[in-house]
Amino acid sequence: MSDSAKAAAGKRFTVDTEGLDWRRREPVPLPTTLVAAKRAFYERGFHGTSIRDIASRAGVSLPTLYYHHDNKLGILVELLEAAMTSVLAWVGAAIEEGRTPSEKLSNAIESIVLHMTSDLELASVASEFRHLDPEDPRREPYIAMRTETENMLADVIQAGLDSGEFRFDQDVKDVLRYLFGACQAVTTWYRPSGARTPAEVAASYASIALRVVGAQDTNNND
Amino acid sequence: MSDSAKAAAGKRFTVDTEGLDWRRREPVPLPTTLVAAKRAFYERGFHGTSIRDIASRAGVSLPTLYYHHDNKLGILVELLEAAMTSVLAWVGAAIEEGRTPSEKLSNAIESIVLHMTSDLELASVASEFRHLDPEDPRREPYIAMRTETENMLADVIQAGLDSGEFRFDQDVKDVLRYLFGACQAVTTWYRPSGARTPAEVAASYASIALRVVGAQDTNNND
Numbered sequence: 001m002s003d004s005a006k007a008a009a010g011k012r013f014t015v016d017t018e019g020l021d022w023r024r025r026e027p028v029p030l031p032t033t034l035v036a037a038k039r040a041f042y043e044r045g046f047h048g049t050s051i052r053d054i055a056s057r058a059g060v061s062l063p064t065l066y067y068h069h070d071n072k073l074g075i076l077v078e079l080l081e082a083a084m085t086s087v088l089a090w091v092g093a094a095i096e097e098g099r100t101p102s103e104k105l106s107n108a109i110e111s112i113v114l115h116m117t118s119d120l121e122l123a124s125v126a127s128e129f130r131h132l133d134p135e136d137p138r139r140e141p142y143i144a145m146r147t148e149t150e151n152m153l154a155d156v157i158q159a160g161l162d163s164g165e166f167r168f169d170q171d172v173k174d175v176l177r178y179l180f181g182a183c184q185a186v187t188t189w190y191r192p193s194g195a196r197t198p199a200e201v202a203a204s205y206a207s208i209a210l211r212v213v214g215a216q217d218t219n220n221n222d
Numbered sequence: 223m224s225d226s227a228k229a230a231a232g233k234r235f236t237v238d239t240e241g242l243d244w245r246r247r248e249p250v251p252l253p254t255t256l257v258a259a260k261r262a263f264y265e266r267g268f269h270g271t272s273i274r275d276i277a278s279r280a281g282v283s284l285p286t287l288y289y290h291h292d293n294k295l296g297i298l299v300e301l302l303e304a305a306m307t308s309v310l311a312w313v314g315a316a317i318e319e320g321r322t323p324s325e326k327l328s329n330a331i332e333s334i335v336l337h338m339t340s341d342l343e344l345a346s347v348a349s350e351f352r353h354l355d356p357e358d359p360r361r362e363p364y365i366a367m368r369t370e371t372e373n374m375l376a377d378v379i380q381a382g383l384d385s386g387e388f389r390f391d392q393d394v395k396d397v398l399r400y401l402f403g404a405c406q407a408v409t410t411w412y413r414p415s416g417a418r419t420p421a422e423v424a425a426s427y428a429s430i431a432l433r434v435v436g437a438q439d440t441n442n443n444d
Contacts, residue, residue, distance in 0.1 A: 048269020127349070127410065168433070170426050174418075178430055181407025182400055188349060189399060196396075204392050208400055211390070211433050 013082045015089035022093040022111050023199070025118035028086045030079075033058045033065060037075045042121040046076060046128040077138040079125045084145040086122075087115050091149055101160030102215050106206040108153055109179065113205045116186040117198035124187045150176055157213055167214035179209055235304045237311035244315040244333050245421070247340040250308045252301075255280045255287060259297045264343040268298060268350040299360040301347045306367040308344075309337050313371055323382030324437050328428040330375055331401065335427045338408040339420035346409045372398055379435055389436035401431055 036058035098104030160166030258280035320326030382388030
């Protein structure tokens with residue numbers, strides 16, 4: 001793949017899931033400046049954060065920051081891409097591991113919820129996506145990866161419908177939006193200090209997702 | 223009720239649902255300054271908005287703004303209370319109208335989704351709640367109303383479990399959080415110009431909610 005094709009596909013960050021357990025998730029590894037940025041955006045929002053705040057939190061000078069990044073919007077784009085690259089890779093690995101549509105969906109939802117709980121700050125950046133101008137071409141790699149993730153899930157749900165394993169009246173797209181919305185909302189209430197462990201939340205959301213798609217046999221027959 | 227008791231109960235805004243159809247919802251009536259504030263918070267976030275922005279959008283001077291409101295945090299509190307007062311009143315009316323736990327839950331979810339779609343800007347303010355200091359006593363009326371709303375829903379869900387109409391393994395609290403999360407996420411993707419009408423989205427979410435609680439007979443037997 002050429003460098004330009006890689007950039008177009010939004011693969012500036014890569015996640016190699018080969019041989020790794022998708023259930024054991026850590027915060028996505030990021031350079032110091034992006035760690036500072038995700039924290040600042042999480043605490044004060046995109047508009048409440050200045051490029052100066054980011055440089056100061058990262059302990060670098062403004063010229064150094066500008067050497068590595070375009071501007072504040074560019075940093076947002078990099079964070080969105082890092083988050084979505086990670087989601088795409090891990091959801092792919094989680095789906096791969098399932099044998100039936102139910103197992104695949106359950107794994108995928110677990111994986112998405114673990115993304116939210118393992119890196120709350122990065123996962124919350126998704127809510128700042130709307131600050132990107134609809135005409136901004138830098139949205140494209142993020143959207144392409146988001147669409148790819150949605151399509152993987154849509155295929156799993158469609159397979160479940162086709163086999164009679166899943167049953168519901170809504171469009172697959174509407175059900176997907178519901179599932180993603182519920183998962184994304186985890187970032188609004190989940191706190192690492194809370195009563196539920198990431199694994200508990202993930203398992204609970206996976207089990208509810210099977211009811212959302214009207215799975216006829218929600219017990220995994222291991 | 224004394225003025226202080228009213229303030230404590232967060233009844234600065236009142237919504238009289240008597241004789242009104244909870245399915246026909248309009249944006250919550252607010253003074254000009256609060257309309258300006260909800261727009262500004264929606265577009266630029268709480269931290270990205272200055273008190274000067276709000277005054278300028280509302281077409282009033284800073285002294286006039288300060289005559290009516292404490293400060294930016296005070297304005298956020300007023301918006302949160304206005305939103306939650308409306309939710310509480312309309313969800314109450316919607317539950318009242320249902321005869322069975324399934325009908326009550328379905329109505330409640332419809333009502334909550336209509337809150338999101340009929341006043342996207344006000345409904346989105348909920349995501350700014352985390353900017354209030356945990357020690358800030360002004361959080362209390364909002365939290366009290368939110369808890370009251372959650373309790374109404376919890377009672378409906380518990381009644382459904384008790385009668386065998388609903389079946390699931392999770393805690394009622396976890397299921398409630400899931401349902402509220404999915405509904406709140408409507409503000410992140412719903413746009414009035416989109417393909418789905420508010421009534422369609424609301425009906426779809428109500429129907430999915432019945433699957434989330436494992437309702438045994440999801441057809442309303444009218």
